[in-house]
Amino acid sequence: MADRQLMVISVMDRDRxxxxxxxxxxxxxxxxxxxxxxxxxxxxYFTMILVASFAPDVSVEQVEQTxxxxxxxxxxxxxxxxxLTEAEESEHAYVLSAVGRDRVGLVAQVSRFCCDxxxxxxxxxSHVEDDQYTMMLQIDLSGLPALETFEAELKGFGQxxxxxxxxxxxxxxxxxxxx
Amino acid sequence: MIRSxxxxxxxxxxxxxxxxxxxxxxGISLLDCRTGDAESTARNVGDKIKxxxxxxxxxxxxxxxxxxxxxxxxxxxxxxxxxxxxxxxQEGFVRLAxxxxxxxxxVGIDIIGGYSANVEKGISQGDMNLIxxxxxALASTGKVCSSINAGSTRHGxxxxxxxxxxxxxKATAEASRDDGGFGAAKLVVFANQPGDNPFMxxxxxxxxxxxxxxxxxxxxxxxxxxxxxRKIAEAGAESLGLDDLAEEIKQATFRVxxxxxxxxxxxxxxxxxxxxxxxxxxxxxxxxxxxxGEILKILGVDAIGAPGxxxxxxxxxxxxxxxxxxxxxxxxxxxGAFIPVMEDAELAExxxxxxxxxxxxxxxxxxxxxxxxxxxxxGETDAxxxxxxxxxxxxxxxxxxxxxxxxxxxxxxxxxxxxxxxxGLFGESVVMPVRNTGRSARFVNFGGRIPAPIHxxxx
Numbered sequence: 001m002a003d004r005q006l007m008v009i010s011v012m013d014r015d016r017x018x019x020x021x022x023x024x025x026x027x028x029x030x031x032x033x034x035x036x037x038x039x040x041x042x043x044x045y046f047t048m049i050l051v052a053s054f055a056p057d058v059s060v061e062q063v064e065q066t067x068x069x070x071x072x073x074x075x076x077x078x079x080x081x082x083x084l085t086e087a088e089e090s091e092h093a094y095v096l097s098a099v100g101r102d103r104v105g106l107v108a109q110v111s112r113f114c115c116d117x118x119x120x121x122x123x124x125x126s127h128v129e130d131d132q133y134t135m136m137l138q139i140d141l142s143g144l145p146a147l148e149t150f151e152a153e154l155k156g157f158g159q160x161x162x163x164x165x166x167x168x169x170x171x172x173x174x175x176x177x178x179x
Numbered sequence: 180m181i182r183s184x185x186x187x188x189x190x191x192x193x194x195x196x197x198x199x200x201x202x203x204x205x206g207i208s209l210l211d212c213r214t215g216d217a218e219s220t221a222r223n224v225g226d227k228i229k230x231x232x233x234x235x236x237x238x239x240x241x242x243x244x245x246x247x248x249x250x251x252x253x254x255x256x257x258x259x260x261x262x263x264x265x266x267x268x269q270e271g272f273v274r275l276a277x278x279x280x281x282x283x284x285x286v287g288i289d290i291i292g293g294y295s296a297n298v299e300k301g302i303s304q305g306d307m308n309l310i311x312x313x314x315x316a317l318a319s320t321g322k323v324c325s326s327i328n329a330g331s332t333r334h335g336x337x338x339x340x341x342x343x344x345x346x347x348x349k350a351t352a353e354a355s356r357d358d359g360g361f362g363a364a365k366l367v368v369f370a371n372q373p374g375d376n377p378f379m380x381x382x383x384x385x386x387x388x389x390x391x392x393x394x395x396x397x398x399x400x401x402x403x404x405x406x407x408x409r410k411i412a413e414a415g416a417e418s419l420g421l422d423d424l425a426e427e428i429k430q431a432t433f434r435v436x437x438x439x440x441x442x443x444x445x446x447x448x449x450x451x452x453x454x455x456x457x458x459x460x461x462x463x464x465x466x467x468x469x470x471x472g473e474i475l476k477i478l479g480v481d482a483i484g485a486p487g488x489x490x491x492x493x494x495x496x497x498x499x500x501x502x503x504x505x506x507x508x509x510x511x512x513x514x515g516a517f518i519p520v521m522e523d524a525e526l527a528e529x530x531x532x533x534x535x536x537x538x539x540x541x542x543x544x545x546x547x548x549x550x551x552x553x554x555x556x557x558g559e560t561d562a563x564x565x566x567x568x569x570x571x572x573x574x575x576x577x578x579x580x581x582x583x584x585x586x587x588x589x590x591x592x593x594x595x596x597x598x599x600x601x602x603g604l605f606g607e608s609v610v611m612p613v614r615n616t617g618r619s620a621r622f623v624n625f626g627g628r629i630p631a632p633i634h635x636x637x638x
Contacts, residue, residue, distance in 0.1 A: 095181070097190050125183030136186040151244075166190060168247035170181060175437040176192070177185040 004053040006035065006080035007063060013073035015046040022071035027052050030066055035084060046073075051084060092142040093122070093170040096154075100163040102133040110135060113157050117150060118143045138170065189434070193247055197401030197469040198435060200442045201462045202252040203239050204292075204377035206384030206392040206455065207231055209258040217271030220263065221278035228255065228282035228291075231391050235450065236287040242445045248438055250446075251398070251464075252289045252604075256382035261296035265305030269312045276316035276323050283322040292382035294325040297372070298340040299333075300628070310340075313347050317362035318354035324365045324380035328372035330573045332580045335631040336370065338570065342623045344368050345566025349589055352558065356591040359599050363588040364521075364553065368569055370576035370583050375456050376512040381549075381584060392455040394512065395443030397503075398462050399435035401469040403495075406431040407477045424478060425498040432459070432502030440507050458512030459503030460548055461495070463523040465606035471495075471516050472525025483526060484535035492516060493546035513582055515548025520608050521588075521601065522553050527608035537568075537611055545575050550584035555599045555610045558591040565589065567619030570629075578632050 011023055020039065027034065032052040039048040054063065060077050067075045098110050107126065114121055114137070123138040144150050151167060158165040192198040212223035236253045243250040257263075257279065264272050276294055283291040294316060296306040313325050327344060330336035348368070352360030367380045374385020377394040384392070410427045411419060440457045447454040463471045472483045478491045496516045504510050518540065520526050529535035537554070544550050551572050569585045576583030590599050593610045600607035 095186055097186060123180055125186075127183065127187060134187065136183045136190075138181065164194075166194070166247050168190075169245045171441060172246040172248060172438065173181040173186055173189050175441040176189045176434040177181065 003056055004033070005056055005058070006051055006053050006084060007032075007060065008078050008080050009050050009052065009063070009067070009075060011046070011048045011071075011073050011075050013046050015041050015044055019046055019071065019073050020048065023048070023050075023067060023073070023075065026067045026070040027063075029070075030054060030058055030063060032058070032063070051080065090140045090142045092140060092144070094139050094141050095168050095170055095173060096137045096139055097166045097168075098135040098137070098163045100133055100161070102128055102131050106133055106163070107135060109161055110137065110163070114139060117153070119150075192402050192434065196405045197398070197464075197466060198438060199249045199251050199398050200243065200395060200439050201398035202254050202377045202379075202396035203250050203443060203446055204254040204256050204382055204394045204396065205232055205235055205450075205452070206256045206375065206388055206394060207258070208384060208388065208390050209260075209263045213263055217264065217267045217274045220267075221274050224263070224275060224278045225282040225285075228257075228279070229285055232286040232288065238446055238449045242442055242449060245445075246438075246442060248442055250442060253287070254377065254379060254382060255283060255286075255288050255291045256377070256384045256394075257291065257293035258386070259293055259295040259297060259383050261303070261306045261309045262386070264309065265303065267305070267308065269308045272309050272312040273316050273319065276312070276320050280320035280323050288322070290322050290324055290379050292324040292326065292379050293384060294323050295327060295383050297328040298337050299328050299331045299370075300335075300337060302337070302340055302343075310343060310347055313366060314350040314354040314362065317351050317365050324367075324382070326367045326369060326372060326381040326383060328369045329569070330370035330577050330629075331631075332371060332577050333631055334628075336570060336573055336577050336629040338623070338629060339626045341368070341569050341573070342563070342566050342626055344569060345562040345564075345623065348565050348587060349560075349562045352589045353591055359593075359601065360558065360588050360590045361601055361605075364586065364601060364605055367552075367584050367586040368573070370573035371581060372584070373512050373582055377456075377458050378460060378462065378513060378517075380586060381513075388455070389453050391452050393443055393447035393450065393452050394455040394458065395439045396458040396460060396462060396512065397435050397439035398464075398469070399432065400461050400463045400471045400474060402435055403428055403431045403461065404468065404470070404473050404477055407474065411477070421478070421494060425494055428495060428498035429502030432461075432499045433506040436503040436506035454509065456509050456511030457503070457507040459499055459507070459510055459514040460512065461499050461516040463517060463519065463526075464604055465522055465524050465527075467524060470523045470525040471518055472523050472529060476525065482532065482534035483529035484539045488539065489543050489546060492518070492543045496547040513548045517549055517552060518543055518547060519552035519586075519606075520554045520611065521599075521606040522604060523606070527606065530611050531609045537613060541572060541575070544572065544583060545579065549582060550576070550586075552584065552586045553588070553606065554586070555588045555590050555593070555608055556613050557594050557610055558589045559594070560589050560613050560616055561620075563620040563623040564613065564616045564618075566623045568613070570623070574629060577629070
């Protein structure tokens with residue numbers, strides 16, 4: 001298995017029964033072996049990203065063609081860039097929750113603030129209720145020189161943007177939700 | 180990866196439902212501070228507290244900040260001072276109280292407990308001097324709390340001590356007359372007092388404990404109340420049984436307890452101290468939405484004190500213990516729902532409207548923690564009646580193998596129905612009427628001991 005090549009495959013479609021079956025059967029027909037897979041459905045739309053290994057003589061084009069034959073869903077295939085890396089749990093994993101009146105550009109504003117400080121967003125989810133937009137960003141602060149500076153800047157950013165921003169270490173969510 | 184709904188739930192618990200860590204309490208042994216005189220002992224006491232707790236408050240703030248969970252009170256409990264000051268005069272004990280007060284102020288904590296003695300079976304001369312010094316010690320200090328254990332299931336109730344403590348409570352209130360008798364709010368009399376309780380006024384660092392330890396008291400009436408309201412709104416009251424609601428309380432308590440344990444353990448680790456216990460008590464504050472009384476109303480009585488109130492408190496108390504003990508590695512302290520009148524806005528309102536009487540409050544304390552707590556009563560109530568109320572409450576604990584306590588405030592110059600406020604977490608209420616005063620002196624004056632109860636033939 002060592003010399004097999006890894007490909008990253010993404011699928012997008014309006015949600016319907018059979019998408020996962022079609023795509024994974026197509027991969028099996030090429031003797032592809034799934035390494036990892038995640039699917040999500042948002043507002044009735046399905047998306048899936050998966051990683052699979054194939055024999056060295058299977059090309060990206062061949063995989064694309066095979067999947068196009070078995071599914072009507074939009075599929076894109078790419079060769080993995082280097083070996084697979086598992087996201088390691090950082091000591092500095094925090095959750096930033098941001099709540100504000102729903103308006104254009106909120107996510108862009110918050111993610112730009114993180115990007116400008118070299119903070120990686122590991123996961124992001126949002127929720128709208130009664131005109132209140134809530135973002136929950138799981139972020140890795142291990143690259144920061146000083147947490148205090150980030151906290152101070154966050155406070156200023158909260159005041160400027162009108163967002164209620166709360167930064168909490170991820171362990172509090174584990175403690176309150178996991179057995 | 181934590182799911183977004185889990186994040187949202189936790190954030191809401193903290194931001195909207197008053198979830199906090201009510202108290203992180205550092206227990207400190209002062210046994211090695213003892214010298215031959217009060218002055219140098221007082222100096223050693225101050226030095227040791229400052230040495231061990233110098234960065235305590237800052238550490239609590241930092242850890243609380245890291246998790247976004249406020250630590251409301253930073254407190255210290257110490258070895259019962261009767262052990263530290265045995266052989267000193269009354270003035271010597273007061274000197275130790277001032278040293279505790281000063282050290283507490285210097286390390287920036289809110290309150291310090293342990294001006295205490297255990298007289299469950301007999302009173303030593305040291306205990307006697309400490310008890311005699313309480314009125315002055317509490318009137319001349321701001322942060323010192325006192326507690327006396329007057330009975331236990333193993334030894335029965337020391338009625339000589341109870342009789343004396345009736346007078347002490349009255350004298351303590353009188354000595355702080357200008358502050359509405361506030362001194363008595365810092366004095367609590369126990370049966371079966373736990374040695375690792377982080378809550379005031381009864382926190383002590385008992386013999387048998389480590390050199391220093393971190394204990395945590397969780398909070399959470401607001402979280403439980405909102406969880407119940409949500410459950411009832413989602414499922415509809417008609418489709419829910421009390422067992423369903425008890426289950427909801429357990430789950431909410433689990434989260435609350437986990438939160439407290441995480442913060443407490445992190446504080447202990449940062450300070451290089453062992454972690455002691457999480458106290459699962461449901462502790463209300465005078466803030467709106469942080470009331471145990473409110474939970475009683477949600478669970479179906481329209482007025483607190485109405486028939487059904489005791490049953491509800493029993494169910495609540497049990498569910499809190501079940502959810503909390505599963506969540507925590509190490510549980511201790513008082514661990515039960517508190518119903519402190521002045522510190523709970525809904526209870527205070529029930530006293531004002533007349534729905535909650537002293538007798539019903541006493542009945543409710545049979546099935547929960549911690550007793551007749553923060554109850555303002557008329558200042559003219561005689562000492563023997565105070566002692567007899569104590570005896571009633573403490574024997575509930577002695578007979579039922581549980582902790583009970585009495586923190587009565589005979590408010591100088593105030594009559595039943597008049598208003599008293601201590602502000603902050605100590606809260607406010609109207610003064611509660613006491614019926615049948617002046618009719619218990621013969622009982623109290625017998626003194627002696629009420630023997631320890633039999634441990635079989637339980638009914």
